[in-house]
Amino acid sequence: MRIYQKRNTCFIGIDMHKDMHCAVIIDCWMNKLGEVSFENRPSKFPAFVEDVRRICGTKEFVFGLEDTRGFGRNLAAYLVGRRFEVKHVNPAYTSAVRLSNPIIFKDDTYDAYCVARVLRDMVDSLQDARQEDIFWTIRQLVKRRDLIVKSNVMNKNQLHSQLSYSYPSYRKFFALVDAKSAMCFWEHYPSPEHVKATTPEKIYETIKPVHQALKLQRIHEILAMIEKDGDTRKDYQPERDFIVRNIVKEIRHNKELIAEIDDELRKLLPLTGYKLHTMPGIDLATEAQLISEIGDINRFPDSDKLARFMGLAPVQFSSAGKGKDQRCRNGNRALNAIFHFMAVQMVAISASGKPRHPVFRGYFEQKVKEGKNKPQALVCVARRLVRIIYGMMKTKTEYRPYQKDL
Known part of the structure; x- marks a missing residue:
């Protein structure tokens, strides 16, 4: 969104709650134009939209929803269904804005204002609030x-x-x-x-x-x-x-x-088109957990973005030209744990002494020989699993085991 477009746009941050929602409208200069509180009932949404139109006047407007527990699902579906521009605001961004204040405080109005500020600054990079019922x-x-x-x-x-x-x-x-x-x-x-x-x-x-x-x-x-x-x-x-x-x-x-x-x-799972259960080591429960955490795979342009989403990719820490990559402790930890346990299963040795998955076991041992310790080699296995599962979900194909050329 270019600067002249922002000058003619109002940014509406909405703090979602179980019973009442709080919305704050600001302009591109972060001036507060108005505030609207309304009940979390579909019958109250049309009146909320009319209040927003009255406050914004002739300007365009975009909504930002900080939906942490699914309380804003009905509102998001209502706004998207009427072709309004609706963005999903990650609570981590809102928290960072709140903590940047010299005097930290918290209430519904200020939370909604922080959502609006994040929306104003990151409107081009925030994801659209798409409500897909199956996921x-x-x-x-x-x-x-x-x-x-x-x-x-x-x-x-x-x-x-x-x-x-x-x-x-x-x-x-x-x-x-x-x-x-x-x-x-x-x-x-x-x-x-x-x-x-x-x-x-x-x-x-x-x-x-x-x-x-x-x-x-x-x-x-x-x-x-x-x-x-x-x-x-x-x-x-x-x-x-x-x-x-x-x-x-x-x-x-x-x-x-x-x-x-x-x-x-x-x-339900076959309706998504994903066929993760065809991969050895992924049962019904694991497949459901993966799909529930990842959702629509098209949100991620490549497997590296998916790895970063779950905190499996390293993070660069540097200053004055000096630094190194370090382990990321943020991201979706539930999804990170799923891939960790999957990696453990893939490299495990069965009671008969044979590896459960010879290809992944060989890859794990190869990384150990290259000088990595076992936890680091396990991360490499998890990254390879991310690439394989991303490809399976992106193309909606079955798992095809690796076969060496004769």
Whole structure:
């Protein structure tokens, strides 16, 4: 936007909230022309636009939205649908403007003013506020899934704690504490007194429907371990048993919820056109997380921009002609973590001694031989993953493994 265009343009910064939005209008000289507060309801948006027209008069205007929690999604969709120019303002830019003030303070009006200032200075480089429903929906499902998974982790920790009182050797009973056979056992026999009140055959018949490969001999081995643990009965044992059963029910219910979310993701992910699941090491959950964090790949002109977005590219720190590249600790840390764990999986060695992905393992070992330490080599693997995934998303093609020329 040239200077004469800016002189005839008003910049509207909007601080988004759950119930009320605050908008501040400034001109190109950063003079405050007006302020509008309005409810976050679609029925109030037309009146807000009319107030903006009245304040701006004959000048053009552009909107800047600092939408951190999705509270401004409805307003953005309304403005974009009516062909207004709407820009997304990164909260980091707004925070930098706020902190540049000698006396730092914060309120809705000043926040909206800071958004307007960032919009004025960076109107040509800010991204358009595009509201694509499919990516937003996938992101909401992924957030919901992550919340349930974290809840189940806490439930399993509580289950470990409760079982250690009643069954000191409980870790040797089953491979996983939350396996189907284990959950069935804890639900029916939360403490040794329930085991002693029945027979091995009845226990076997109880667990057999959920574990077809179970053998009666294994039940006898579990009973022998319980016998070696001794008397673990404590006061208020019925209440303790209730806690164990309650935790088991919640874990089972959360697993059902996760399965339902996975079913919805299986329906949505193909609609994006991306085929990340064809790459070894990327399952449904990882693919959904990648798409939810990256969104529309066309936002990034090349893979280097995507790497910088997640803080995987080095940052130059220099002064007076001296300096060096250093590790970036900013960017999208959630996406950075996804690529880090993917890199770890790609270079891992399986239990049989064979690399899970020979090509990435060879690349990792090559970088180590060149003098890089293992964390640095792992970053190189992550960067290569960024380039491959960027190409797959950009062209919407399947993963094609590398093959050496014969």
